Amino acid sequence: MQTHWVQGELQRLYPDRQFDVQTMSTQGDIILDVALAKIGDKGLFTKELEVAMLAGEVDFAVHSLKDLPTRLPEGLILGCVTEREDPADALVVHDRFKDHQLETLPEGTVIGTSSLRRLAQLRHHYPHLQFKDVRGNLNTRLAKLDAGEYDALILAAAGLQRLSMADRIHQLIPAAVSLHAVGQGALGIECRAEDPEILELLKALEHEPTSQRCLAERAFLRELEGGCQVPIGVNTAIADGTLTLTGMVASLDGQRLLRDQVSGPTSDPEALGLALAAQLKAQGAKEILDEIFATVRPEA
């Protein structure tokens, strides 16, 4: 889906070249698909594509940037970041809650989410709500909601928009309540580090403000050594050449939540990510994350 969008854009920009979408053998779609990318931090799926890229069989891979690990294998780089859709999370409700907003949902309302980041932040702000894991692709999740298994879901607004289901967005969750995932809403294109020709082609699809914001966000996450399954959230904004990065780290129960902010020139976004990580570490972020790693990934 998103891969075909990239293919279309490149084809339009470079009518004399041909861009083929290649399907990888093991799992479904080729160049990263939203639902399949859930396999985890060092997803098998990413690995298969990376092996193919390093072998020269495919030239680049399109990912939801949010699902692309912050450390890439030797020889591969993040070659392009496309313009971001709204990175916010969205509340989607069952019809019987259509007159409610997040802040008016009654005690015991069952919210479906499988994201520790969403879970921790919502528990922090709305401890009277109940949370239940939800799996499957977007359609499966929405079907479970409509069947009454959940009262509401929290989903990425961008995912709903991309699949033309923006009408299901009941409320965009404000950053004051929930910071979004690193890279959310943007596509990231991974390619060989030593392939100037492909890199130059891809740069035509780059959206510089999104790229600067996402580089700051990714440096923050990398420095905290968090994968995609950790309660780490961010928000970024650019105004007058200044990039502001807000970040948070929370415990799973939402009891402890650290949040801080840094600002600086857009010319060095990674420095901002590192600075914010250092600030949060000084406030105890490492202890919170170590506790989570000990419970969630005992063997990692």
Ligand SMILES: NCc1[nH]cc(CCC(=O)O)c1CC(=O)O
């Ligand atoms: N966690 C899985 C995932 N990876 C990318 C998206 C769609 C949003 C995006 O591209 O950032 C989603 C779904 C979701 O979080 O609801």
